[in-house]
Amino acid sequence: MKLIGVDIGGTFTDLILADVAQQQTWIHKVPTTVDDPSIAMIEGIETLCQMAQADYGDIEHVLHGTTIATNTLLTHDGARTGMVTTKGYRDIVHIGRHQRPQHYSIMQDIPWQARPLVKRRDRKVVSERLDPKGETLTPLNEAEAKTAILELKEAGVESIAICFLNSYFDARHEERVANLAQELYPEAFITTSASIFPQFREFERFTTACINAFVGPKVKRYINNLSQSLKKQSVRGELHIMRSNGGVATADVAGEQPVTLLLSGLAAGVLGGAAAGTQSNRDRLITFDMGGTSTDIGIVTERGFAEATARDTWIAGYPVMVPMIDVHTIGAGGGSIAYVDTGGAFRVGPRSAGAEPGPVCYDKGGTEVTVTDANVVLNRLDPEYFLGGEMTIYPEQAFAAVQALADRMGLDLHETAAGILTIVNNNMANAIRSRTIQKGQDPRKFALVAQGGAGPLHAAEVALSLGIPEVIVPRYPGITSAMGLLTTDLKHDLIQNEFTLSTEPNLSKLNADLQSLEEQVKAQLRADGFSETDMTLQRFADCRYVGQGYELRAQVPGGILDETVLQSVWQQFHDLHTAEYGHAFPENPVELVTLRVTGTGPMPKLSDFPAPAKGDLQDAWLKTAVTYFRVNGQLEKYSTQFFDRDRLPIGAHIEGPAVIFQKDSTILLPPHSRTTVEPNGNLVIRVTDDSPIDKALEMATAQSPA
Structure with a gap:
């Protein structure tokens, strides 16, 4: 049985093909085609099949994590949406709960008012009312409902959300109006609030239904086009889409309930991190997925992954009332841009160079310094081994761009590059604190799972700043979200x-x-x-x-x-x-x-990865070169060993500083750290007894009362 997992991110599209019976895997990364993400996906599947010498017809399942719903909401580029609601409640989606996102700001953005999902002129009301126990107070006026639907049709709305006051208890009025809409306007995308999540709290329920209607037409077209493209390639496997709750859905269900896809790829990343932790017998994990545009943080405990609660589930500023894995995202990635703001402060992100034009070293037109460029200047990324040697980068351009930024600030070249990494690492550490310390969890009792193309490059230094003792680097960290798709149901x-x-x-x-x-x-x-x-x-x-x-x-x-x-x-x-x-x-x-x-x-799953190579550590050694690290506040040169991960044998021990290359990511071991290759292929990076963190913990323990 062959499975394919595809996660489409803002910069790269990650793919994995697994032969479950033979426990073989092949991975691939391609730049995301922003205008039509399915293009990169189909091209990537074609390349994977060539690598595995597999026919398209051998693929039994294609599992996909997508950002199409999220991006549509973030960019406010959805369908013109109409709404049919209970008379007297037309403005619920505008009024909200009288809550201000920033309590004391007089210059603030309230998304549901500044960027309404449904304009007021497209909100129609009808006479109907059920009480909270489902008893009829006012019968549904079908004549008014028909008039409302025809007015929305004439206005040119593409999608209609039907939201009645107490439909969470009894949805018969919503269902009747939905039937009328399908008769009178069959081309429209129809959503009822009770069919998405029949929960009380009308503002959140109405808004969730409006989001579903707003993103629905674009998502449904995308899924239909993707399904057709797969059929044209003779891929007979059924397409399944990852949902925010950590499970997958069929393409038909996902197309009808696109609001459940808002954290599609992010949820897969948490599942992939949890699977890596299980392989290493760790059940308290912080998943740390750093890509090109953002970093996603999830928490896993003995009880499983944390799920977002109704009080703090917001996307793009809108409340969303559907089951979701709790994933916290910040604008920090390899493409995050470093700059000096108008007040003279040195900042990194959240603005990103993305896939195009990308970092300066990509030579695709980017002119602003990014985190990736800083890593190149500090010699933590190597042009010979970047993306397995399949993608060319240009260090001289990164050096020139960072030097120009350094000149503006009056700093040294390498100090500027190190400063960029210090800022972005602190931003990510603060995000982890918000999900652990601020919620009563001690991060020192967790392991950090380094994921994404950039995660393993930054994870050890982030862990050091938080006192996290271990970093787990999965076998394929750069495609952990794609891998997570093959571990779910x-x-x-x-x-x-x-x-x-x-x-x-x-x-x-x-x-x-x-x-x-x-x-x-x-x-x-x-x-x-x-x-x-x-x-x-x-x-x-x-x-x-x-x-x-x-x-x-x-x-x-x-x-x-x-x-x-x-x-x-x-x-x-x-x-x-x-x-x-x-x-x-x-x-x-x-x-x-x-x-x-x-x-x-239950879905077919990938349970194991191919065993690491056998042989000697010397077989994996590539070279020794100078890299730069800040230790105890001082930036210094270090003689650093470089290794090829694919040739690291089981049980190998490597002392930092070291850099380990693999096709989908680069792993950094700072000074005073060490790593071991586990039999399952994971790398476990441990802070040594000589580290400032371990010394601080030792002193704190010694000074604490018995």
Whole structure:
């Protein structure tokens, strides 16, 4: 069985072909074709098949992580969207919750007001009203609904979002208007808020539905075009798209619910990092995925990957109410531009040179200094081995550009380059602090998984600044997101609002609703081709103390719920509250707000990679050259060994400073670090006892009271 994983990033498109039966893999990276990302994908698949001497017809599954939905929202380049909503609630998506993104700023951007997904003239209202229990207060006025749809059609909207006030409890009015829209305007892309995620909080639910409608036509065209292109290449394997929840969906489902793809590639990166950690027997991980444009950070613990909560799930400034892996992204990558701002401060990012024109050393028209150029000047990247020697870089151009920046600031060439790396490393370290220390987690108890084309080049220095003792470098760090696509399953999430109290739970309703959700999830998985014996179901409950505004998610055991089972759910909530906020109130009643069932259908997976080479470390040695490192505040020259990772034998030990090249990335070992090649092919970089970090930890331990 042969699988292909493809992750399309802002700079490169990463591909991996795996023969699961033979446990063989082939990898490839190509520059992303910005105007039509599918071009690079198809070309990359063609090259991979040639490398593996495989026919297109041998490929059984193509798994894809895409940024098309995200970029459409970020650039505000979606479809003209119309909205049909309950009379009196036309401006919910404008008013929001009266929350200001920046509480004290009088000059701030409020995205849903400055860049509305649906203009006010395209928001139509109809008479209808259900109460929060589904009882009809005002019947749906179908004549008004038909008029609204025809007005939107005449106005030229391409997509329609149908959002009624209490449809999260009963969606019959939304579904009826959707049927009318399909009859009167079949060309339109139709979204109902209840079909995306039937959750209370109308502002977030309405906005999520509008996002789905806004990005839907472009995403659906992209997926359809990609499917057709694969068929033209005689690729018979079914296309699956990674979703934000860490599972994949069929192309048809993804095309109807594109809002679930907003963190598509980022979610795959967390899964790939988690898989690498599992191979090295580590279950507390910080995934550190540094690409050409951005750095993505995820947290994995013994309980699995962290999932974003409703209170802080925002993309491009808009609230998004769908299940998502918690991934924090900052504008720091190999293409991040270094500059002096108007106040005279030296800054790096978030603006990026991207794939085109790219860093100066790419010689594609870029004129502004980037992080990649700084690494070239410090001799941490080598033109002979960049991208396995398949891509030419021009060091002399990087030197000239960095020298020009240094002259403007009155600094030395190498000090300027080192300063660029210090700034970008600190930016990334601060981002990790925000996901660990600020959430009560000690980063020193985690391992850092270095991913992306630039991650292994910066990870050790970032880990040093945070006291993280280990860095794990996967076998193919530059394509970890593509690899993560081959480690996941197909997944569906369904929810049902409950609002029942721990003091008087409605057991009969809870059990009936859980059974209904499970049957719906099973039906979706059966439609995807899975038998019931292959399905895995998980149940969750979103809980809060009475009077709180946000929930925490507890796991619900299988089987029939009774008082004893529910008591374990309440206790789990108290424990989660303590972990999240530092305290709990066990004597207070708990409100179970929402039930959720997650159904999983198993996909073929890549479990192992080819074993590393056998032989002697000397076989992997390439050369010795001078590189620059800042140690104890001083920038100094170091004699540095350079190695070829593909020839590193199992068990090999390398002392830093060293640089290790491979096709998809470059790995940096700063002074006072060492690495070992594990039998699974991972490199584990460890800070030595001579390092300032270990000494600081040793002193802190010695001084602490017994």
